[in-house]
Amino acid sequence: MLNGIAPILIFTFPLYPKSPAFNALSDVPMLRDFLDSTLSVAPIPIYLDERTTDIYVESETKAIDIETNVQPRFDGKKPIVDQRGLNSLVTINLLAKRDSILLAALLAMIDIIFSKVVSQEYKVSYLNGTTTVFNGLLHGFSTSNGIDDDLLRITLQLSKANQEGTTPANVIHTLPKITGAVPVVAG
Amino acid sequence: MIYNWYNIFNFLEFQDTGLVSRNLTVALADVGVVEIMITQANLVSILYDGVFLPVELEGMNPYKKDGYAVYKDANNDVWLGIEVVE
Numbered sequence: 001m002l003n004g005i006a007p008i009l010i011f012t013f014p015l016y017p018k019s020p021a022f023n024a025l026s027d028v029p030m031l032r033d034f035l036d037s038t039l040s041v042a043p044i045p046i047y048l049d050e051r052t053t054d055i056y057v058e059s060e061t062k063a064i065d066i067e068t069n070v071q072p073r074f075d076g077k078k079p080i081v082d083q084r085g086l087n088s089l090v091t092i093n094l095l096a097k098r099d100s101i102l103l104a105a106l107l108a109m110i111d112i113i114f115s116k117v118v119s120q121e122y123k124v125s126y127l128n129g130t131t132t133v134f135n136g137l138l139h140g141f142s143t144s145n146g147i148d149d150d151l152l153r154i155t156l157q158l159s160k161a162n163q164e165g166t167t168p169a170n171v172i173h174t175l176p177k178i179t180g181a182v183p184v185v186a187g
Numbered sequence: 188m189i190y191n192w193y194n195i196f197n198f199l200e201f202q203d204t205g206l207v208s209r210n211l212t213v214a215l216a217d218v219g220v221v222e223i224m225i226t227q228a229n230l231v232s233i234l235y236d237g238v239f240l241p242v243e244l245e246g247m248n249p250y251k252k253d254g255y256a257v258y259k260d261a262n263n264d265v266w267l268g269i270e271v272v273e
Contacts, residue, residue, distance in 0.1 A: 073207065180189060
């Protein structure tokens with residue numbers, strides 16, 4: 001197992017600011033990776049182990065959404081099919097003891113991420129056996145208290161939508177206008 | 188009537204695809220991003236802003252309706268016209 005003894009959540013926050021200069025470097029893969037690795041706060045791991053951290057993975061699900069556009073043809077030939085990846089979500093259901101210190105740290109991490117959602121100056125990784133999310137985004141988070149026990153039920157959703165190659169760039173061409181009773185093109 | 192004309196697609200190229208319909212998302216100068224549907228049944232037509240504009244319906248070129256128009260030129264380019272309101 002990549003994670004070792006127990007499932008693990010890893011939070012990473014970069015030190016460098018999002019600015020036009022740094023954004024211009026995002027197309028240079030090795031330089032961007034170098035900045036990501038050297039100019040980040042040390043990754044913050046939280047093990048999800050009921051014996052050591054009082055946080056336990058109850059269940060997890062994985063879902064992929066793909067948009068499929070089918071354009072049929074008159075002559076019965078194979079239709080033109082366009083596909084693009086909408087989202088790849090891992091949903092993790094956790095149980096935690098309310099007085100767990102690591103639970104407080106987890107909730108604090110989520111609050112920090114919420115303030116960085118627009119800038120996306122954060123990354124979340126999750127490793128649990130065959131289920132892995134590397135440098136993903138937070139898609140959803142909710143908690144609920146039980147009345148009859150001292151447990152907190154947590155639902156955490158991580159998205160891999162920021163991975164390369166799932167969605168084509170949205171290029172919208174601007175068409176110029178010609179004014180008149182009918183369009184007359186010069187030449 | 189005066190229109191602002193926008194070159195949307197080529198008539199022959201669209202017929203060659205054999206498609207029944209195609210959705211386009213384009214930005215029209217001075218209008219913005221719009222959705223245009225091109226359909227092919229008995230006639231090739233444009234559907235824009237809820238107005239159906241068949242190309243050369245009954246020989247009318249340009250074909251005009253409700254402030255919009257469609258025109259096919261000598262190069263088989265199909266233009267969408269939006270009436271200029273003064």
